[in-house]
Amino acid sequence: xxKSIYGTFLGAACAAMFxxxxxxxxxxxxxxxxxxxxxxxxxxxxxxxxVSISPKFPVLAGQHASYLAAQMHNFKSQTRGDPDALGYMxxxxxxxxxxxxxxxxDYYAHQTPPPAHPSHSAEVARGEAIYLHGEPDAGxxxxxxxxxxxxxxxxxxxxLAGQQPQYLVKQLRSFSSxxxxxxxxxxxxxxxxxxxxxxxxxYLRTLGP
Amino acid sequence: MNKNASTLRNGLWALALVxxxxxxxxxxxxxxxxxxxxxEACHTVYPELNHFGRVFKANGYTLDNLKDVRxxxxxxxxxxxxxxxxxxxxxxxxxxxxxxxxLPDGTGAAGHSQSGTVxxxxxxxxxxxxxxxPHIGAFSQLTYANDSGTIGIDNTDIRYANALVxxxxxxxxxxxxxxxxxxxxxxxxxxxxFGFPYAATNAGVSPLAATQIxxxxxQDVAGLTAYMLWNEQVYAEIGLYRSxxxxxxxxxxxxxxxxxxxxxxxxxxxxxYARIAYEYQWGRHSLEAGMYGAQxxxxxxGGTAASGGTAGSPALLSGPYNEFRDVAEDFQYQYxxxxxxxxxxxxxxxxxxxLDASAAANASNPRDTLTTVRVNxxxxxxxxxxxxLARFQTNGSTDPLMYAAGGPPGVVTSANGSPDTRGWxxxxxxxxxxxxxxxxxxxxxxxxxxxxxxxxxxxRNAGANDTAYLLLWLVF
Numbered sequence: 118x119x120k121s122i123y124g125t126f127l128g129a130a131c132a133a134m135f136x137x138x139x140x141x142x143x144x145x146x147x148x149x150x151x152x153x154x155x156x157x158x159x160x161x162x163x164x165x166x167x168v169s170i171s172p173k174f175p176v177l178a179g180q181h182a183s184y185l186a187a188q189m190h191n192f193k194s195q196t197r198g199d200p201d202a203l204g205y206m207x208x209x210x211x212x213x214x215x216x217x218x219x220x221x222x223d224y225y226a227h228q229t230p231p232p233a234h235p236s237h238s239a240e241v242a243r244g245e246a247i248y249l250h251g252e253p254d255a256g257x258x259x260x261x262x263x264x265x266x267x268x269x270x271x272x273x274x275x276x277l278a279g280q281q282p283q284y285l286v287k288q289l290r291s292f293s294s295x296x297x298x299x300x301x302x303x304x305x306x307x308x309x310x311x312x313x314x315x316x317x318x319x320y321l322r323t324l325g326p
Numbered sequence: 327m328n329k330n331a332s333t334l335r336n337g338l339w340a341l342a343l344v345x346x347x348x349x350x351x352x353x354x355x356x357x358x359x360x361x362x363x364x365x366e367a368c369h370t371v372y373p374e375l376n377h378f379g380r381v382f383k384a385n386g387y388t389l390d391n392l393k394d395v396r397x398x399x400x401x402x403x404x405x406x407x408x409x410x411x412x413x414x415x416x417x418x419x420x421x422x423x424x425x426x427x428x429l430p431d432g433t434g435a436a437g438h439s440q441s442g443t444v445x446x447x448x449x450x451x452x453x454x455x456x457x458x459x460p461h462i463g464a465f466s467q468l469t470y471a472n473d474s475g476t477i478g479i480d481n482t483d484i485r486y487a488n489a490l491v492x493x494x495x496x497x498x499x500x501x502x503x504x505x506x507x508x509x510x511x512x513x514x515x516x517x518x519x520f521g522f523p524y525a526a527t528n529a530g531v532s533p534l535a536a537t538q539i540x541x542x543x544x545q546d547v548a549g550l551t552a553y554m555l556w557n558e559q560v561y562a563e564i565g566l567y568r569s570x571x572x573x574x575x576x577x578x579x580x581x582x583x584x585x586x587x588x589x590x591x592x593x594x595x596x597x598x599y600a601r602i603a604y605e606y607q608w609g610r611h612s613l614e615a616g617m618y619g620a621q622x623x624x625x626x627x628g629g630t631a632a633s634g635g636t637a638g639s640p641a642l643l644s645g646p647y648n649e650f651r652d653v654a655e656d657f658q659y660q661y662x663x664x665x666x667x668x669x670x671x672x673x674x675x676x677x678x679x680x681l682d683a684s685a686a687a688n689a690s691n692p693r694d695t696l697t698t699v700r701v702n703x704x705x706x707x708x709x710x711x712x713x714x715l716a717r718f719q720t721n722g723s724t725d726p727l728m729y730a731a732g733g734p735p736g737v738v739t740s741a742n743g744s745p746d747t748r749g750w751x752x753x754x755x756x757x758x759x760x761x762x763x764x765x766x767x768x769x770x771x772x773x774x775x776x777x778x779x780x781x782x783x784x785x786r787n788a789g790a791n792d793t794a795y796l797l798l799w800l801v802f
Contacts, residue, residue, distance in 0.1 A: 156497050157489040158389070161381045161558060166495055170607045171377075171662070208362020211391035283664070 151220025159221070162205070167225045172283035173201070179230030179279075179326065183272045185222035189213060198298065199291035231279040233325030244320030247313055257308045260317065263301075268324050278324035285318035286311075354465075355761055355801055356413035357382070360456040362391040365760040370667045371706050372763070372801065373515070373524050376660065377558070377605070377612055380513040384499045384555045386487030387456055387463030404460070413456025419448040420798045423529040427790035430735035443529035445472050448797075451480060461488050473528045478572060479545055481510045481519065492557075499555040507544040508567060508599055511551060514614050516656035516671040517601075519544065522702040522716055523751055525765065530793040531737060534729050534775050535720055535745030537677040537696055538622045539652040546571055551599060561603040566596040567620065587629040587641035594623040594647045603656075612660045619653040626683050646683035652676070665708050672701035681728075689728045696722035696745060712755050719748035729775060736784025744776025749788075765797040 155167075159177075164170045167178030177185065191197035192210035213221070248268070251259040263274045270276030277285065291297035292306035306314070358365055361382075365372060368379030375383065382389055390409065397406030423445070428438035451469040458464055467480035487501030503511040510519040518540045536542050551565025569585060569592045577588050585592050603616025626648065629641030656673040677696040681689040698720045706712030726743030749771040756764045774781050774788035781788050 152495070153489075153491050156491045156495050157385075157499070160495075160497065161378050165557075171610060173610075173662075173664070204364035205367050208367075208391045211362055212393075287664075 147216050147220045148223070151217060151224050154217065155221055155224050158209075163225075167228045168231045169281060172281040174281070175284045176231055176280055177225040178228035180225055180276050181270055181272055182219075182222040182226035184270070184275045185225055186218050189218045189221065193218075196298075199288060199296045201287070202297070230276070230326045233279065234322050236319070236323050238319070240316050241320045241323055243313070244316035244318070247309075247317050248320055252308065252313075255308045257305060260305075268321055277321045279326070280318075280321055282315070282318035282322050285321060286314045289314040289318075354415035354417070354453045354455040356415040356453060356455045357387065359411070360390045360392060360409065360413045366709060370660065370662060370669060370704075371709050371712060371755070371757060372761070373520060374669060374704065375513065375515060375520075376662055377607060380605075381499070381555070381558055383465075383513055384487060384501070384553070384561075385489065386461060386485040386501055387465060388461060388487065390457050407460050409457055413454060415453040415455055415801060417449070417451040417453065417799075417801045419445070419450075419525060419800075421445045421448045421525075421527060421529075422796040423527040424794040425530065425790070426792035426794075427786070429531070429737060430784075432735070434734065443527075445527075445529060448472055448528060458484075462486050471528070479506065481544070482506045483511045485511075496557045497555075498557075501553055503549075503551050503553065503565070505549050505551070506547060506570065507541070508539050508547070508549060508620055509601075509618065510544075511553075511563075512601065512618070513555075513561060514603065514605075514616070514656065514658045514671075515669075516614070516616075516658040516673050517618060517654075518673070518675075521673065521700065522671065522704070522714060523753070523767065525797055525799055526767070526769075527793055527795045530769070530795075531774075531791040533720065533745070533747035534738065534740060535696055535722055535747070537652050537675045537698055538650045539618070539620050539654065539677075540675055540698055543567070543622075547593065547597075549599060553601075559605055561601070561605070561616070563599075563601040565599045567593065567599055567622075568596045569593040585627075585643065587625070587627050587643055590626065590628040591624045592627050592643055594625055594643075597622045610661055610663050612658075612662075614658040615656070617653070617655050619651070622650045622652070623647045624650070624683075626688070648683045649680040651678045651680075653678075667704075667706040667709065667712070669704045670701070671704075672699070674699045677722075684728075687727075690725045690743070691723055694723040694725050694728065696720065702751075706755075709760065710757050712757075714751070714753040714755075716751040716753075717748075718751065721746050721748075724776070731783050734784055736782030736786055738775075739782045739784070740775035740777070741781060741783030742776045746776050747774050748772050749774075761801045763797070763799040765795070765799065767793075767795040767797065769793045769795070 162169065162174040163177050167176060169176050188197065189210050192202055192206040193213060195207050248260045251257045264270055264277050268276065268278035288297060289306045289309060292299055292302035295303055357368065368375060368382055370376055393410050395406065395408040395410055398404055423443045424441060428441045431437040431439055449469050449471050451467050453467050455465045456463060462485065464484040466482040466484065468477060469480040470477045483503055483505040485501050485503050487499060490498040492498055505511045507519050509517040512519065515521055546569065547567040548570035549565050549567035551563050553561065553563035555561050571585065571589060574585065574589050575581060576583055576586060597620050599620040601616065601618040603614055605612055605614040624647055625643045627641045627643065652675055654673055654675040658671040659669060661668040675698045679694040681692055681694060685692040700716065700718045702714050702716035704712065704714045722745040724742065724744045729740040729743050729745050731741050732739035749769060751767060751769045753765055753767040770792045771788040772778065774791055778788045780786065
């Protein structure tokens with residue numbers, strides 16, 4: 118079936134309304150296509166500009182593009198198997214091509230991470246201690262070693278500052294059970310008690326851009 | 327009873343039957359197959375939608391992860407993008423219903439009907455639910471129901487939807503819906519078509535009165551509505567509905583139409599429909615508040631070809647008509663965590679009736695009102711165990727002709743001409759899998775068709791219509 122006349126007309130009219138009037142370069146077109154997917158699809162769970170509202174879904178704003186792209190490829194290849202990856206992202210990523218994945222990764226990497234949520238609770242203090250110094254007696258290394266002193270992450274290790282605590286705890290559980298199969302994190306998460314996971318996650322929520 | 331009164335009475339009966347069968351809200355696994363996402367992506371527990379499910383619906387059911395069969399021209403014009411596998415699903419409901427007190431025997435002789443009813447199946451449905459083409463999708467349901475013993479069209483919503491990226495990376499989803507039940511296209515479970523109870527017995531006793539927008543016109547009209555959803559927060563919709571009766575033929579040609587005075591309750595021209603809603607999300611919470619409504623003008627009709635009319639006057643599709651103006655408010659609160667899920671929904675529908683065509687002959691008053699209020703609280707633990715407590719209430723003008731007393735066996739009559747009905751529904755559900763539901767539901771009536779004791783003038787009490795309902799509900 119051809120595109121409906123109505124749809125074509127409406128689409129053209131809307132495009133004219135919001136068009137900048139300039140021909141787009143291939144890169145710009147790729148960026149615009151990625152932005153459209155982010156704004157009209159990803160935002161439903163990951164929030165406006167990548168700052169999720171529901172704690173079930175991770176904040177993507179300010180995340181490193183290389184990490185985001187790697188995860189999308191893992192979803193597409195179904196090699197990341199934590200519950201929500203399987204339940205949501207395997208389907209969402211199945212038809213993404215490499216250019217779109219890179220465009221989405223760049224879009225979210227350029228967004229502003231969420232602000233800090235300062236707290237001086239005992240829970241946060243315990244989480245800070247684990248994050249910065251680890252638990253040497255239990256063989257748990259300091260998280261900061263890989264993720265950075267301010268949890269800003271690197272090209273290889275994800276930014277954790279400002280991340281949703283519920284999401285972080287669920288990921289630590291998934292590392293521990295090997296549903297999300299990352300050898301380094303499996304070792305770390307296995308040594309953490311449930312309460313310690315929650316402490317670290319709450320601490321990371323207090324860190325801003 | 328004269329023929330006009332009979333016409334209105336039949337209309338009310340049909341209305342009551344539709345009300346009884348109205349719960350037709352379904353979630354279907356074809357969406358899960360199409361998107362590659364689990365049921366919980368769109369639902370708390372089916373058929374209640376979460377925020378993602380609402381946006382998926384607004385986007386025309388088109389999100390998919392399937393490889394398409396494609397057709398393009400040499401100029402890269404897209405001619406076809408067809409799902410490799412059709413998005414088909416099936417649903418079966420098997421139920422058992424026990425009335426608190428058996429019905430009188432339908433023969434009119436002494437004795438009672440059976441005390442319990444096995445529905446095997448109560449319904450069996452086939453769905454095409456998913457993408458049809460880029461930006462076009464459908465939720466369409468074909469149902470065999472054991473009360474009618476026939477296969478017929480059920481809830482259907484065919485959509486075109488698209489989206490714009492607005493400045494500051496906000497979104498505007500817009501589209502049109504072609505559907506056969508006012509509110510079946512709505513995004514929240516606080517409106518009638520997809521509201522609680524999501525499943526109900528078809529072997530119970532239904533009250534005489536229901537507002538027009540409250541399922542009365544389901545599958546009896548066709549509507550075209552246009553809608554927009556701004557920033558996944560603000561929803562607005564307007565549209566028109568027109569009579570599209572199933573199984574009604576023109577008496578002269580025997581064809582599907584055009585409708586004439588032999589048909590009952592035919593819409594005069596088209597009925598306008600409007601909807602506005604706002605949803606706010608914070609953390610695990612979401613809260614929606616909105617309004618919806620429509621204005622229906624009906625020619626009573628119901629004449630016969632043989633008599634040429636009713637009570638000595640032809641029932642032409644012209645002249646006086648009855649007008650029903652429905653204005654409703656609704657809200658929905660949801661709390662969705664990993665283990666605990668809670669929702670609270672409610673709606674109040676107020677109907678103002680101008681009964682110019684029926685007054686005196688079929689209605690005692692030229693103006694009547696009817697107000698329905700429903701509130702229900704739902705809780706689930708791990709999407710496996712849960713239940714609902716619901717309150718329902720309908721109050722309206724006393725109208726002895728519209729809500730008539732009648733003789734034996736009573737049951738579906740009103741001794742005092744009042745439509746007032748109210749009660750509670752308690753339901754417990756167990757879902758061993760996300761697409762299989764076992765339900766126990768109990769409905770208690772405090773008042774039925776205007777009374778508590780001897781409401782029908784034949785000695786039946788409201789509590790006699792209390793209903794225990796067991797349901798096996800499978801979607802696959």
